[in-house]
Amino acid sequence: MSLSSYRYDGSFEGLLSAFAEARLEDAAGPAFSPASAAEGGLLWAAREVPLRPATAAALWRDLVSAGGAEAGRTLTSAWLAEESALEGALYEYCCLTLERRQCLDAWAAQPAIRAVLAAARRVGHEVHRFQGILRFAETQSGWYYAACEPDHNIIALLAPHFVGRLGDQRWAIHDRRRDLVVCWDGQELRPGRAPAAPPAGAAAGPALSEAEVATQSQWRRYHRHIAIDSRRNPRLQRRCLPRRYWPYLTEMQG
Amino acid sequence: MTIDQKLAILAESAKYDVSCASSGTTRSGGAGVGSCAVTGICHSWSADGRCVSLLKLLLGNRCIYDCAYCVNRRSNDIPRASLSVAEVVDLTLRFYRRNYIEGLFLSSAVERSPDDTMERLLEVARELRVRHAFQGYIHLKAIPGADPALVRRAGAYADRLSVNIELPSQESLQRLAPQKSKLGILGPMGVIHDGIAEYRAEAVVHRAAPRFAPAGQSTQMVVGASPENDLQILNLSAALYQRYDLKRVYYSAYVPVSTDSRLPALRTPPLEREHRLYQADWLMRLYGFAAQELLSPETPWLDPVLDPKCAWALRHPEAFPVEVATAPYERLLRVPGIGMRSAQRLCSTRRFAALRLEDLTRLGVVLRRAQFFLTVNGRCPAAGAMTPQRLRHCLISGDSARSPWWQPDLFAWRDAQAAPEACACP
Ligand code: SF4
Numbered sequence: 001m002s003l004s005s006y007r008y009d010g011s012f013e014g015l016l017s018a019f020a021e022a023r024l025e026d027a028a029g030p031a032f033s034p035a036s037a038a039e040g041g042l043l044w045a046a047r048e049v050p051l052r053p054a055t056a057a058a059l060w061r062d063l064v065s066a067g068g069a070e071a072g073r074t075l076t077s078a079w080l081a082e083e084s085a086l087e088g089a090l091y092e093y094c095c096l097t098l099e100r101r102q103c104l105d106a107w108a109a110q111p112a113i114r115a116v117l118a119a120a121r122r123v124g125h126e127v128h129r130f131q132g133i134l135r136f137a138e139t140q141s142g143w144y145y146a147a148c149e150p151d152h153n154i155i156a157l158l159a160p161h162f163v164g165r166l167g168d169q170r171w172a173i174h175d176r177r178r179d180l181v182v183c184w185d186g187q188e189l190r191p192g193r194a195p196a197a198p199p200a201g202a203a204a205g206p207a208l209s210e211a212e213v214a215t216q217s218q219w220r221r222y223h224r225h226i227a228i229d230s231r232r233n234p235r236l237q238r239r240c241l242p243r244r245y246w247p248y249l250t251e252m253q254g
Numbered sequence: 255m256t257i258d259q260k261l262a263i264l265a266e267s268a269k270y271d272v273s274c275a276s277s278g279t280t281r282s283g284g285a286g287v288g289s290c291a292v293t294g295i296c297h298s299w300s301a302d303g304r305c306v307s308l309l310k311l312l313l314g315n316r317c318i319y320d321c322a323y324c325v326n327r328r329s330n331d332i333p334r335a336s337l338s339v340a341e342v343v344d345l346t347l348r349f350y351r352r353n354y355i356e357g358l359f360l361s362s363a364v365e366r367s368p369d370d371t372m373e374r375l376l377e378v379a380r381e382l383r384v385r386h387a388f389q390g391y392i393h394l395k396a397i398p399g400a401d402p403a404l405v406r407r408a409g410a411y412a413d414r415l416s417v418n419i420e421l422p423s424q425e426s427l428q429r430l431a432p433q434k435s436k437l438g439i440l441g442p443m444g445v446i447h448d449g450i451a452e453y454r455a456e457a458v459v460h461r462a463a464p465r466f467a468p469a470g471q472s473t474q475m476v477v478g479a480s481p482e483n484d485l486q487i488l489n490l491s492a493a494l495y496q497r498y499d500l501k502r503v504y505y506s507a508y509v510p511v512s513t514d515s516r517l518p519a520l521r522t523p524p525l526e527r528e529h530r531l532y533q534a535d536w537l538m539r540l541y542g543f544a545a546q547e548l549l550s551p552e553t554p555w556l557d558p559v560l561d562p563k564c565a566w567a568l569r570h571p572e573a574f575p576v577e578v579a580t581a582p583y584e585r586l587l588r589v590p591g592i593g594m595r596s597a598q599r600l601c602s603t604r605r606f607a608a609l610r611l612e613d614l615t616r617l618g619v620v621l622r623r624a625q626f627f628l629t630v631n632g633r634c635p636a637a638g639a640m641t642p643q644r645l646r647h648c649l650i651s652g653d654s655a656r657s658p659w660w661q662p663d664l665f666a667w668r669d670a671q672a673a674p675e676a677c678a679c680p
Contacts, residue, residue: 104606106599106602106603106605106606107602107603107606107607108599108602108603108616108617109603109606109607109609109610109613109616109617110606110607114616128293128295131291131295132295132296132297132298132307132353133297133298134353135352135353135354136351136352136353137352138351138352144351144352146353161289161291162353164289165287165288165289165353166287166351166353167287168286168287169287169351211348215348215349215352217258218257218258218261218345218348219349219352219354221258221261221262221265222261222262222265222309223298223300223306224301225261225262225265225266225269226265226268226269226300226306226310227269227300227301227302227304228269228270228302228304228509229302230509230510230522230523231302231303231304231507231509231523231525232301232302233301233302233303234301234303235303236299236302236303237299237300237301237302237303239303240296240299240303240305241298241299249298250352250354251298251354
């Protein structure tokens with residue numbers, strides 16, 4: 001038995017590589033931290049585990065064969081929550097699933113499973129929320145552009161919904177917090193990184209088409225008139241739609 | 255008149271229709287634009303805190319009828335407008351492509367005649383579905399008194415159809431909406447019910463059966479404009495759910511829009527009552543309660559300060575305590591402080607390991623309320639004996655501290671996965 005601490009490159013595959021290493025060494029209560037995290041506070045040095053694609057893929061296959069696609073989805077969603085210090089719970093989730101050879105998501109009283117599940121659920125909720133509150137704007141080039149600042153790293157999970165829905169138009173979803181984009185050109189979904197330094201004055205995104213300007217003003221007008229004055233309840237409105245989302249909502253501008 | 259002006263007028267006229275549901279169907283792909291998500295999606299919230307999911311519009315508000323409780327009644331002095339079929343179609347598509355909406359909720363005042371109006375509603379849906387291959391959500395109102403053949407045709411294009419029952423009794427309908435008849439309302443409701451039933455039966459045999467309102471039928475009634483009590487209202491809802499297999503009955507607190515002497519003089523809409531009715535309705539649809547369990551001829555009004563499930567629990571001490579380690583799902587649901595989510599979690603987690611008291615809160619049980627009504631492995635978490643009065647007091651203070659009436663935690667959108675109807679914003 002060893003008290004071990006592992007350092008991985010910050011990617012999901014890197015983390016799985018570290019998990020595989022820890023399992024091999026039968027580490028008790030291992031700690032995992034991404035390379036970007038500050039060192040310190042640790043009594044023993046963390047060991048670098050390099051990314052090993054084949055090892056990571058093998059562990060992933062084992063996990064999915066033990067817990068099914070559902071366990072795989074839970075694990076990736078929880079990972080995309082990007083919550084610090086969740087790695088320990090993710091590790092325990094993997095080990096328990098491999099040991100019991102079934103999806104344990106229903107075992108909500110187990111602390112690690114609960115933590116992983118809660119993170120996955122937060123991600124799921126945010127995806128669901130952005131399916132509703134993401135706003136596309138038609139640019140002069142004919143592309144539709146949507147900017148957002150989600151708490152979690154969700155645009156990869158979000159994009160397929162819009163492929164199904166707006167598949168006949170070309171669009172890009174831009175996570176401005178992480179500077180990630182996914183583009184759909186009508187045929188293919190392409191993830192990418194946004195230009196590190198957006199051109200000056202691009203805070204509001206690219207130049208809008210004429211129809212876009214008219215449509216936005218109509219939507220704002222509609223949104224204002226659909227509220228019933230004698231039921232005004234700004235508190236409830238803010239509870240359902242917290243203010244931090246407003247900067248990207250067409251109807252909340254102007 | 256510009257389209258912007260029409261949009262403002264007809265949104266004003268449509269805003270008292272409460273349904274916002276966009277759930278219950280899946281549609282996808284094909285050549286055109288759009289899809290439907292089975293859980294429904296909220297896109298925004300307006301200043302009154304209601305969710306915005308569909309573009310809710312009247313095709314026109316030049317009504318030939320004169321229903322006393324309605325802003326659009328003929329005798330009311332308000333700006334009038336009508337949108338053309340092409341205008342509504344264009345607006346819907348432009349909003350949809352920007353992800354403002356899940357689809358269209360189109361209704362209309364009775365312009366010229368019920369048939370004429372119904373035909374134009376139908377035309378909008380047909381244009382969207384056939385010409386533009388639109389796969390988004392469409393909710394159409396069936397106009398009372400319209401030809402059943404038209405209503406049937408609407409079912410081929412719409413995801414949901416609804417006819418407003420308007421008021422909780424025939425007498426009130428006669429008094430306040432003299433041009434409408436019970437038959438004119440129940441007739442189309444029956445046509446829709448039969449269409450849906452046929453479609454479901456056929457879909458079992460072959461999957462490609464032509465669709466008919468796959469997201470079902472709903473209705474709405476105005477609460478507080480007429481003298482019926484809550485028991486009458488819940489009995490009516492129960493009958494509608496049973497007879498017409500409705501997905502939802504919506505309650506709309508009467509918003510004083512008129513000084514008509516036939517209407518009560520209210521300063522504000524009875525929102526609290528509306529909220530309690532939604533809670534009771536929720537209990538009937540999803541928690542297995544019957545209307546007669548919640549109210550009786552002796553106590554025909556819902557308790558304004560206590561939610562109906564707590565009120566039921568207080569009247570039925572013999573049903574408690576419930577042993578959470580072994581009780582079936584249905585009994586867990588009856589415990590105040592245990593919702594559908596937490597009941598499901600209790601049932602699934604106890605398959606893996608024995609439940610402990612400290613697990614309950616983590617599983618979503620609101621112990622502050624639930625503690626008086628349950629045992630965990632034979633032990634009761636609440637200290638000391640309780641008199642019914644003290645218990646009531648505890649439940650009320652807990653209730654109002656955590657969820658004031660405007661904050662309907664029963665309806666939180668987080669229940670989406672568990673509930674068949676995702677957004678139940680009152
Ligand atoms: S028929 Fe409809 S729109 Fe016309 S007055 Fe009656 S409720 Fe209002």
